[in-house]
Amino acid sequence: xxxxxxxxxxxxxxxxxxxxxxxxxxxxxxxxxxxxxxxxxxxxxxxxxxxxxxxxxxxxxxxxxxxxxxxxxxxxxxxxxxxxxxxxxxxxxxxxxxxxxxxxxxxxxxxxxxxxxxxxxxxxxxxxxxxxxxxxxxxxxxxxxxxxxxxxxxxxxxxxxxxxxxxxxxxxxxxxxxxxxxxxxxxxxxxxxxxxxxxxxxxxxxxxxxxxxxxxxxxxxxxxxxxxxxxxxxxxxxxxxxxxxxxxxxxxxxxxxxxxxxxxxxxxxxxxxxxxxxxxxxxxxxxxxxx
Amino acid sequence: xxxxxxxxxxxxxxxxxxxxxxxxxxxxxxxxxxxxxxxxxxxxxxxxxxxxxxxxxxxxxxxxxxxxxxxxxxxxxxxxxxxxxxxxxxxxxxxxxxxxxxxxxxxxxxxxxxxxxxxxxxxxxxxxxxxxxxxxxxxxxxxxxxxxxxxxxxxxxxxxxxxxxxxxxxxxxxxxxxxxxxxxxxxxxxxxxxxxxxxxxxxxxxxxxxxxxxxxxxxxxxxxxxxxxxxxxxxxxxxxxxxxxxxxxxxxxxxxxxxxxxxxxxxxxxxxxxxxxxxxxxxxxxxxxxxxxxxxxxxxxxxxxxxxxxxxxxxxxxxxxxxxxxxxxxxxxxxxxxxxxxxxxxxxxxxxxxxxxxxxxxxxxxxxxxxxxxxxxxxxxxxxxxxxxxxxxxxxxxx
Numbered sequence: 001x002x003x004x005x006x007x008x009x010x011x012x013x014x015x016x017x018x019x020x021x022x023x024x025x026x027x028x029x030x031x032x033x034x035x036x037x038x039x040x041x042x043x044x045x046x047x048x049x050x051x052x053x054x055x056x057x058x059x060x061x062x063x064x065x066x067x068x069x070x071x072x073x074x075x076x077x078x079x080x081x082x083x084x085x086x087x088x089x090x091x092x093x094x095x096x097x098x099x100x101x102x103x104x105x106x107x108x109x110x111x112x113x114x115x116x117x118x119x120x121x122x123x124x125x126x127x128x129x130x131x132x133x134x135x136x137x138x139x140x141x142x143x144x145x146x147x148x149x150x151x152x153x154x155x156x157x158x159x160x161x162x163x164x165x166x167x168x169x170x171x172x173x174x175x176x177x178x179x180x181x182x183x184x185x186x187x188x189x190x191x192x193x194x195x196x197x198x199x200x201x202x203x204x205x206x207x208x209x210x211x212x213x214x215x216x217x218x219x220x221x222x223x224x225x226x227x228x229x230x231x232x233x234x235x236x237x238x239x240x241x242x243x244x245x246x247x248x249x250x251x252x253x254x255x256x257x258x259x260x261x262x263x264x265x266x267x268x269x270x271x272x273x274x275x276x277x278x279x280x281x282x283x284x285x286x287x288x289x290x291x
Numbered sequence: 292x293x294x295x296x297x298x299x300x301x302x303x304x305x306x307x308x309x310x311x312x313x314x315x316x317x318x319x320x321x322x323x324x325x326x327x328x329x330x331x332x333x334x335x336x337x338x339x340x341x342x343x344x345x346x347x348x349x350x351x352x353x354x355x356x357x358x359x360x361x362x363x364x365x366x367x368x369x370x371x372x373x374x375x376x377x378x379x380x381x382x383x384x385x386x387x388x389x390x391x392x393x394x395x396x397x398x399x400x401x402x403x404x405x406x407x408x409x410x411x412x413x414x415x416x417x418x419x420x421x422x423x424x425x426x427x428x429x430x431x432x433x434x435x436x437x438x439x440x441x442x443x444x445x446x447x448x449x450x451x452x453x454x455x456x457x458x459x460x461x462x463x464x465x466x467x468x469x470x471x472x473x474x475x476x477x478x479x480x481x482x483x484x485x486x487x488x489x490x491x492x493x494x495x496x497x498x499x500x501x502x503x504x505x506x507x508x509x510x511x512x513x514x515x516x517x518x519x520x521x522x523x524x525x526x527x528x529x530x531x532x533x534x535x536x537x538x539x540x541x542x543x544x545x546x547x548x549x550x551x552x553x554x555x556x557x558x559x560x561x562x563x564x565x566x567x568x569x570x571x572x573x574x575x576x577x578x579x580x581x582x583x584x585x586x587x588x589x590x591x592x593x594x595x596x597x598x599x600x601x602x603x604x605x606x607x608x609x610x611x612x613x614x615x616x617x618x619x620x621x622x623x624x625x626x627x628x629x630x631x632x633x634x635x636x637x638x639x640x641x642x643x644x645x646x647x648x649x650x651x652x653x654x655x656x657x658x659x660x661x662x663x664x665x666x667x668x669x670x671x672x673x674x675x676x677x678x679x680x681x682x683x684x685x686x687x688x689x690x
Contacts, residue, residue, distance in 0.1 A: 078491055
């Protein structure tokens with residue numbers, strides 16, 4: 001699959017891509033490397049992985065990282081209830097301890113967690129390691145090992161080799177500096193807020209029945225709002241909420257409906273401070289500039 | 292993934308092209324990119340693809356491959372254009388086959404650890420005789436004999452003058468930073484006594500008891516150290532103390548696993564990368580140079596605004612204590628300072644303001660800036676000698 005195919009397929013699954021991201025996704029395929037996406041919250045990093053899965057008609061396996069995430073939660077876990085049950089029943093039959101141990105630490109009692117699931121599928125899935133910067137350094141090191149060997153060893157069971165190599169997408173919000181080793185293992189793409197044209201196309205794609213002129217006005221307005229000094233800059237999801245709200249209210253032209261614009265701005269501004277900063281006057285000034 | 296890059300015809304790439312690519316990798320490395328053999332090999336693989344015939348496609352493919360951080364990402368286009376397309380070059384006439392070495396307009400050998408805004412500074416600094424600048428002090432605290440270091444810890448930093456004393460002060464500061472860190476961790480351990488059962492291990496151990504949990508395996512919550520963010524005022528009015536605090540900063544960044552340091556006078560600079568320089572002396576020299584900066588006024592409010600806007604989101608988490616080291620003499624508007632302090636207060640756990648002037652007799656926080664900032668400060672403490680810094684320890688341990 002070459003790059004243009006990827007662009008086309010992304011468009012077909014409803015992802016409005018720019019050329020650079022299509023190139024990055026093609027490179028992932030071509031060089032067989034994971035892709036690290038960085039960018040502010042709300043620019044659509046997770047969406048890239050979802051669309052990639054749709055493009056390849058692959059399963060999306062998602063691992064949400066958090067502080068204190070450990071191997072148990074990420075890789076595998078034993079099914080304790082069943083194990084306990086098995087111990088009791090087998091003991092009743094009079095089996096010896098070694099045989100029981102052998103039995104309860106077998107495949108049947110293993111619970112797959114996302115990382116193990118990702119390497120044991122028939123068809124290569126897309127593995128999304130979301131917000132990898134939230135996990136600890138130790139976990140990062142472990143992830144790195146997995147990404148280079150694609151095998152895991154389970155002490156009680158032995159080594160499990162990958163049946164298929166997943167396509168790996170990692171995202172980071174930059175709350176912690178990632179290690180150089182992980183960065184170098186990955187291709188890199190910095191996801192920025194979409195420019196006005198692209199955001200307008202995203203609105204048209206995702207909001208049924210909205211007309212192109214309104215979508216463009218909304219995209220311009222949001223782009224202007226992002227330039228204000230805000231505590232929390234509205235992301236693409238917020239834009240879509242706002243567009244849906246305006247469309248639902250039957251607004252056709254932002255200029256005619258400055259009151260509705262101001263009132264629905266809560267879709268974009270999620271803190272009291274930001275709400276207070278974008279007063280009615282500011283809202284009208286921005287509107288005058290963009291619409 | 293041992294990238295078995297599909298290489299249908301890597302051999303088809305001619306020698307001149309290979310050399311050009313090697314030159315590009317070298318240029319990137321000189322500009323602080325981390326480029327290894329794997330990247331170069333993958334770049335060759337990209338060149339064999341038909342996509343490589345269009346410069347814009349090649350650029351975006353190389354960008355994804357060679358960049359590893361956002362700052363790489365932002366500088367890449369400039370470097371790429373300069374190298375491959377010859378844009379913005381002074382001497383344009385070079386034969387195509389010659390590798391880029393001599394024709395690179397972008398910074399070469401620029402110091403890799405400096406943050407971008409500070410790249411104009413020269414790399415090597417004459418080792419400053421710390422005594423000279425501060426000779427105004429009367430040297431009353433310099434005593435000889437066995438109790439030297441003890442005396443040193445109560446000497447005002449203004450009076451520490453000779454390079455030897457300075458080095459000793461630095462060692463003390465470093466130790467202090469370490470002690471602070473150790474304390475913090477011990478405290479956390481006692482507080483978080485809650486333990487959880489480790490089911491996996493418990494079951495494993497008790498198979499022979501028929502699954503009845505006789506021997507229990509416990510898990511202890513992992514201890515997370517406090518993150519410390521230090522903002523150091525390096526303006527003219529702090530001049531006498533800067534040299535010392537720069538060393539303190541180095542000790543802090545070195546000893547804390549999670550620490551960030553910023554220096555400000557009229558603007559704010561992120562200095563932790565420079566401080567991580569392995570060579571302590573060089574790091575401190577480099578930083579002293581930055582800190583000297585413009586000896587002009589201080590704009591604490593504006594610097595804090597920069598911090599809140601651009602850095603806070605990244606460096607502050609719920610376990611962060613802020614330490615501001617400043618005398619509070621602000622040439623900006625106190626209203627702005629108050630506003631920015633208020634925003635900062637909402638974000639972090641504690642704000643500690645260290646003011647060297649408190650150590651002076653009869654000092655009251657009269658400076659307008661100090662007045663404006665005080666309501667948002669959790670601890671306002673002196674920091675004119677090592678003793679006063681050490682006195683902070685129990686407080687920080689309680690955070």
